[in-house]
Amino acid sequence: MTTWQLTVNGQRKEVAVDPGTPLLWVLREELKLTGTKYGCGIGACGACTVHLDGVATRSCLVPVGLIGDRPVVTIEGIGQDPCGRAVQDAWVDRDVVQCGYCQSGQIMSAVALLKAVPKPTDEIIEESMGGNLCRCATYVRIRETIKSASEHLT
């Protein structure tokens, strides 16, 4: 058991867990931030996506011991970012979600995409969102909504 100092959604947090504990479970169980989801545990579905120092990261795979001082942003905090807010609003406006379980990860991935490529083509959207699984298959709406959000962002 080791103590770790993390910056999560702009706040300093201290947790005491084994260094091998994935960030996902630190967020969910120690910090009670349950918006980031467990879907597979092997990085194949993207439901656990957070931003680690601005990089879309699959938190089920990253042991807390490798975080260092890189700041973490989760779905609970992404609304503070104008791009994050725009994506969330677009998602609600266009009725993207069904069960919603994968959508935290979808949104975090979409925000990372739009921050890197504000006007993505269909191909870039398909490749960048290509690793996020949705069993309800909201994919058609995800494509349309990313295009729509990118049009509203300057």
Added chain:
Amino acid sequence: MRAFLNAVPRVSRRGFLRVSTAAAGGLLASLWFDSPLSAQEGPPPVPPKAYPPDAFVHVKPDGQIVITVNRVELGQGIQTALPMVLADEMDADWSQVAAEIAPAGEVYKDPVLGIQIVGGSSSIPNSFQQYRELGAKMRAMLVAAAADRWNVGADQCRAENSVVYGPGGRSARYAELATYAAGRPVPEKVRLKDPSQFRIIGKRVRRLDSKAKCDGSQKFGLDVDLPAMKIALVARPPVFGGRVRAFDDAQARGIAGVIDVFEIPLVRGTGVAVVADRFWPAKQARDRLKIDWDLSGIERADSSELRGRYEQLARTTGLVATSRGDRAAMDRIPAERRVVAEFDFPYLAHTPMEPLNVTVRFDGDGAEAWTTSQMPTFEQGAIAEILGLKPDQVTFRVGFGGGAFGRRGSLDEHVTREAAVIAKRMRGSPIKLIWTREDDVRGGYYRPLFAHRVEIGIGKDGMPAAWKHVVVGQSFLIGSKFEPMAVKDDVDPLLVEGTANTRYSIPNFHVWEHHPKVNVPVLWWRSVGNSHNSFVMETLIDELAERARIDPISYRLKLLGSDANKQRAALTLLREKSGWRSNLPLGHAAGISCTEYYGTAVACAAEVSIKNGRPKIHRVTMAIDCGLAINPLTIENQCQGGIGFGLTQLMAKGAITLRDGRVEQRNFDGYTPPYIVDAPVAADVHIVPSAEAPTGAGEAPVPAIAPAVVNAVSRLTGKRYRSLPLRAL
């Protein structure tokens, strides 16, 4: 499942409204159903219980209207659709409406089926009328309350947007009237709106739960957090039914945070439970268990062996599912006008995004459970049984589910039973049992493996003149609590739905089934029997149309029987909306299908090319006839989503396979459902305008897509595909 649902005894509805006033001063209304049974068979009637916290509508003093939905929300949008129905009849202000999911409870049972259930696309058809009446009764009571207060006749008042208006410019908000209305008698009969008066029903209404699902605040079963809660994982046998002979937990117990390790009974065999204070230590500990499994005397299912065995069985007739016409008619048709086709389909897992989980706390004289469940009545009962309680001593809370597709409606409550057993041993602590994704992929309860053999005799006009069809696969109804109601003469209707109940007017039509017993637990998978039957029917019909050189839509319209009104309507609308089919770029082809599920008809056209050996789906046009469309936006979503879900069947790694009793896949790397690249780039949905009773949309789109895509591929390659999943093209 239609036959099954129709066979369940119908409850007669002599409803009356009981009203109670909540401590907070709002108006609560509950609807009870008296349930004398009219059917002669089935379980004895259960008298309704007094259940004080029951509520369907709660008008709060601040004007918010909380509607309780008697169906778990799994993504299908019922949490928005049923409140729309109630709110419309109630003349409520939609912007004030919030929705909740009902816990397990007597009054929340499906009014037709007599159990609490989400399945068989039955929520809308069975609760539409119920929620209309609830809303109308609420409105009547609020109007009566205002009329009373103003000393005028109720017929001099009208209601609109949560306000009652009276003569002389008087008005009163629902929130003001609520407490006063609580003391009013509940009307026995109410007049429902004429559909022309609907203000909410029929509109594209955004779902109520979107925002919470987009900002991380929506809680699912897996997110439940309670004081002193423990996490439990179970090590299950590598072959279904295996038992623990011995285990060494020394290393497991050495992990910090582990509380206990012990053997537990499972529905099949036994396993070892690990209880820890957090998920990661529980997983570390379970990974370090050394278990000696006793696998003696257990059947070891093997996909290759089953396929071979089923293929042989399909070449023999079995139990008669449907028989009409002359069985010898086939013999009179010359060989050059006969088609013989053998199909095989693998086991399929559901893999909803939220892994299975149940949280149970046992206090000795009561218990509480938190989960998401398609069958709350049975799961509540299972917990009670294991803990030695009566069902109403178990508070069974139903939360939002991260998908289900049938997986959360197991007929043996196996997940809940595991949790209850562990909760019993760890009395006083809430126990959250989690199935990891590996547990889920390997844990059984699959859509069964199937084989079909079809022999078609084609008439000189190109239409089928004789049809002999054998279906082989496991039955999950037989041996379950539903068997007495749904299975007659050992024939399970779910094995052959989509074939036996086809609306194609095929003479000399004979369908048989075999349902071998295999040591693999199986269950219903979204659209159930249609998932494979529709593939067989719609690819074969396509082949016949091609042979006859008739347009695939025209062929189907010609072949459909006179009672296939919805399918005709869907096909006609599809034809109108798919003009793009005659204007395709080189290398692209269109494929058609038409299916029906529980009274909802779907017609589908897919535009496909082949890229990197896989079908690339450029667009899908879907027409759906589901009677009155309560929320066209929900229906559009269910169609787009059902298409994406149905594509699981075509994925290169979309199969669960067993070798020597063991499931070969472990996670999404081995069992790979559709990602965005596999789904259509665009999907447009068109709803047949209808005033008929509404039918469900959650499953009907699913069986349509695989045959439509494969029919398109067949046009491109000239080959026919009878084995799924689709390997490299």
Added chain:
Amino acid sequence: MAQRVRWRESMRWLLGSFLIIGVVLAAQMESKAAAANNDGLVAWGKVYSVVTSPRCINCHTATNHPEQGDDRHRHFANVVRGPEGRGVPALQCVTCHQATNADSTGVPGAHGWHLAPLSMRWQDNSDKPLSSAAVCRSLRSQTVDLINHHSEEPLVRWAWNPGLRPDGTARALPPLTHDEFVEATRIWIEAGKPCPKGHLR
């Protein structure tokens, strides 16, 4: 007259001796060169065995995707090369791969995890390893300081510290030690980078 004949005879003997010595020397040099060439080819074989082993070749692909595992199957979750071999936004290599191995979750890691450029592909478009002759010619034409690359590049060194798989077992190492690999590289270079004959595929 006799003197000139004697001189010519002496010269002939001298020339002959020189010739014989020259031939002997040349033969000796040639056999030394041949030996060196042989050593170089042997060294090359060792280099080839390492660069086409899974820990290396999984990222030296010709396609749009990396591979994973000893069976070199296509990497799951549709991860793709991207314009710089680092993946695409929201699905970069570093979305999952950190600067060191994450043994508790079984994810390999090293600083700057990314795909080798297409110029360093050791497979064809069907994920089949290229022949020894083909890879040799490719490596021979690389301008990178090969000794330095094989000796110091973190992603190369990672192959000898590849971490644990998700099931807790250790990933298989390349067929030689890192030192042997670097040494074989050096020998090959000093031998003039000889390449075996054979199909350039």
